[in-house]
Amino acid sequence: MKYRHISDCHVHSNYSPDGADTVTMMCERAASLGLHAITITDHCECNEYVKSGYQDSIRASYLESKRASALFHPRIQVYSGIELGQATQDLFAAEDILDACDFDFVLASLHNIKGLPDFWELEYKAGETEVLLEQYFDQMQQLVEWGNFDSLAHLTYPLRYMVGEYGLEIDLGKYRERIDTILRTLVLQDKALEINTSGLRQKYGRSLPGMMVLRRFRELGGRFVTLGSDAHRWADVGAGIEDGMSLLKEAGFESFTVFVKREPKVLPIE
Ligand SMILES: [Zn+2]
Ligand SMILES: [Zn+2]
Structure with missing residues (x-):
């Protein structure tokens, strides 16, 4: 492998509605690839917290x-995380789950504009x-101002569909100030900030x-980037984590970050 300490800090198990494999399988794969760390970040869509049973699936x-962390030690570090979607659309849900579990890592994401379906379901x-x-971008700003998270997941998520699936040209320059x-x-x-490498293996072709x-x-002045x-x-x-590390280096960073007990642990890109 090109780099040491390769860490995948955003993966879903079958505790996510769209996840296919068990936590153990995800960890086994990471360990067999020789990764340094993996963080399990199952979906918690706060706007559907009770309706879709996230309060149980996330627990x-x-x-x-936690069990996998003990089981896989010392082959690989397994951390407990969450992908907290739309926290500002149901703050009670967000606070409830963050109180219930002692996560290592909280990823904040926004999959839909308030009142609309997920971006993947829209037509463009x-x-x-x-x-x-x-x-x-305005609702992302509200989410960041709320602030009870560690890393901001897949900023520019709608482009995966607008550009990747519908082939539209989007000039991000229009949103520079936002x-x-x-x-x-x-x-x-x-x-x-997260570099989400899923786009690299999808039609979008970019992180x-x-x-x-x-x-x-x-x-x-940004210092912390998770992959x-x-x-x-x-x-x-x-998938794509080494490419993401190369992109990070190209952007001028010398390190990346893994969160442990919600504290940043900075690792060199080497
Ligand atoms: Zn995700
Ligand atoms: Zn997501």
């Missing part, structure tokens, strides 16, 4: 990752994406976010 995922037409993206404000708020609160945003995060494959099956564990 089960948490306990399973040229000329109709601007309002959606403005709302997306993106800068999000990045500045992360920096002020000492939060991390989420891409180089422009990574560079800007560094320029604005995640967003694997939903064992075969994708670790």
Whole structure:
């Protein structure tokens, strides 16, 4: 492998509705690849917390990752995390699950604009994406201001569908001020930004976010970046993480970050 300490800090087990494999299988795959660490981050969509049973599935995922941590030690470090979706759309749910489990890592994400379905379920037409993206970045800003998380997951998520699936051209320059404000708020609160490498193996073909945003995060004083494959099956564990580390290096960073007990652990890219 090109780098040491390769860590995949965003993977889903079958405790996520769209996850295929058990926590043990995900960890076994990571260990057999020789990864340094894996963080289990199952979905908790706060806006559907009770309706979709996340209050139970996340508690089960948490306990399973704790068991895996003991089982896989010292072959690989297994950390307990969560992908907390739409926290600001149900703050009670977000606080409830964060109180219930002693996570190592909290990833904050936004899969849908308040009142609309997930971005993957929407249909897109040229000329109709601007309002959606403005709302997306505005609601991302609210999420970052709320702040009870460690790293911001897959910023620019709608592009996976708008560009990757619908082939539309999106000029992110139009949202420069909004993106800068999000990045500045992360920096002020000492939060991390995630490079999500799922886009590299999908039609989109790029990381989420891409180089422009990574560079800007560094320029604005960002120090912590986490890397995640967003694997939903064992075969994708670790996918693209080394490419993500190379992108990070290209953007001027010399290190990446893994969260343990919600504290940043900075590791060199070497
Ligand atoms: Zn996500
Ligand atoms: Zn995810």
